Amino acid sequence: MKYTAPRGTKDILPDETSVWQGIEKTCRKLFELYNYSEIRTPVFEQTELFTRSIGQTTDIVSKEMYTFLDRKGRSLTLRPEETAPVVRAAIENNLIQKDKLTKLYYIGPMFRYERPQMGRQRQFHQAGIEVFGSDNPAIDVEGISLAMQIFNRLGISNLEVDLNSVGCNKCRPEYFIRIKSFFKDKIKSMCEDCQKRFETNPLRILDCKEPNCQKFIEKAPAIKDILCPECKTHFEKVITGLESLKIKYKVNNRLVRGLDYYTCTAFEIVSGQLGAQNAVCGGGRYDTLVEEFGGPKTAAFGFAIGLERVVEIIKSTKSNNQPSKQAPSLYVATMGDEAEKIGFELVSKARGAGISADMDYLRKSLKAQMKTADNEKAKYVLIIGDDEIKKNKAILKNMQTGGQEEIAFDEALHRLTS
RNA sequence: GUGGGCGUAGCUCAACCUGGUUAGAGCUCCAGAUUGUGGAUCUGGAGGUUGUGGGUUCAAAUCCCAUCGUCCACCCCA
Structure with a gap:
């Protein structure tokens, strides 16, 4: 084979696209039900946008970014996540204003250079979403x-919400x-890794x-015992809020x-049906990022759902999911x-007239055309x-009942619309 | 970046361990049985540079090396 999809990429084929569309x-329906509006940002940004926000020492920045120089020598990076671009776009277009809540959602591709699994x-x-x-x-x-509502609506259960501050x-x-x-x-x-983390980001130990x-970690001081009063009450209120909604x-x-x-709230939603990469959703609060990007001091919260993983769960759950390919109402055999x-x-x-229809273009025998229609x-x-x-009449055959009748050419379409 | 499994027909796989005629099967596809009617059945047919490149050998899908891809795991994450 001469050309194949680049490593770690996949074609989403016709028999799968209906699952994706669903x-x-x-997602759109529920985002909008919660009054979020869609935003679409470029798939690439200035590299610095990500290195500054995500952090130089993180895995994403240090080894997973698709970074390249354009023809003028500018360093650009395919977005590895969408929070930083949305923050940038929101500031740049004055979407964030004092005493106003801005609720945005997005759906789209992200890029990280990792070993596929x-x-x-x-x-x-x-x-x-980002708020x-x-x-x-x-x-x-x-x-x-x-997020839980979306999974619920998609028929996904057996999820666990992991929460921390x-x-x-x-x-x-x-x-x-x-x-x-x-x-x-x-x-x-x-x-060895922990020794590195000790220097760069001890939290990750x-x-x-x-x-x-x-x-050793078991005996380490828990962050919840060191939280400042504000973070502590915030965390407690999140917990009581979840309990009042009966979210486990x-x-x-x-x-x-x-x-x-991230600041204060951090959470992940994990599934037991996924293998090692079990997070289907992750997010949290980031109350300082907007200001760091030159915007007004603004508290913020966001999460992202991994759609491939959702597709995996749905595929493994629905034992024999019929592809439900869209079928033409009418096939014309000539x-x-x-x-x-x-x-x-x-x-x-x-x-x-709004009737989905198709016909034979391969000059096949009638028998073969019937087979194609079937x-x-x-x-x-x-x-x-x-x-x-x-x-001046055609034969209209009902493929379910097998019955057929002679009918005038123009009459046939009326029959199908009525 | 590290470790392991796997690359054979459009798809799922067999033959590989133990090298030996023409690389098989099921499904799909095409044709016929049915001169102009789908689904079931039967018959026939098409479809392969065995991922790629090198090596060993009289002989390689089979053994060895490299490379690419894929899958799984580590790391980390969606």
Whole structure:
């Protein structure tokens, strides 16, 4: 084969697109039900937008970005996530204003250079929201409930909400100090990655899965005990909010998100049906990012759903999901040039009348045309041959019942619309 | 970036371990049985540079190396 899709990318083929369309439709419907408006941003941005917001030492920035120079030598990067671009666009277009809540949603492709595996591709798709202008914990609750509502509507259950607070600019530095002093004498006996994390971002030590490291991590101070009063009450209010909506959650003190801009609330929604890459949704609060990007001081919250993973779950859940390909209502079978001409006009008229229709263009035998119509799941077949032309009538066959009748050419379309 | 599994017809796979005529089967597709009627059945047919490149050998789908792709896991995340 001469050309194949680049590594880590996939063609979404016709028998799959209906699943995708269904998911996208459900997302849009619910986003709009919660009063979010769609925003579409470029798929590439200035590289700095991502390095600044996500953080230099994060995996995404340090090894996963598709970065290139354009013809004028500008460094651009295919978006690895959508929060930074939306923040940029919102500031640039003055969407964020004082005393106003701005609620935006997006659906689109993201790009990260990683080794592909189950539920992980280099081009993947996310649907998500960003809310600007409120530090009210109710926003966090609304966001999480919206995500759960989407999964619910898609028929996905067995999900778990993992919740944590990563603190704010006031309490996080304090926590860093505590963590550093706690691990100071232990770090040498921990794994190589943790030793790096100790220098670059000690918070991530908590996320290490090495059994050896976990022994130490278990005894490490939990961030929830060091949170400042504001973060603490915020976190508690998010929890009571979730409880009042009867959303089940699990406080996970080790949940640390891989992007540096998060403050206070961080959450993930994980599925048991996915393999190692089990997060279907992730997000949280980022109350300082807008200001860091030169906008007004603005509290913000957002999440992103991984659509490939949703597709995986839906495929594995629905045992025999019928592809539900759209079928034409009418298939016109013709024999001979004259019949083909008449048939072509009828197909055209049918379409004009809103009836989905198709016909044979391969000059196949009638039998073969019937077979094609059957494979296409056409409801009716209109047969036109020499006999019919003479009588100025066609044969209309109902493919479900097998019954057929002679009918005038023009009459046939009326029959189908009525 | 690291480790392991796998690349054979459009699809799912067999033959590989133990090298040996013309690389098989099911499904799909095409034709016929049915001179102009789909689904079921039967008969026939088409379809392959065995991922690619090199090596070993009288002989390679089979053994070896490389490379690309894919899958799974680590890391991390959606």
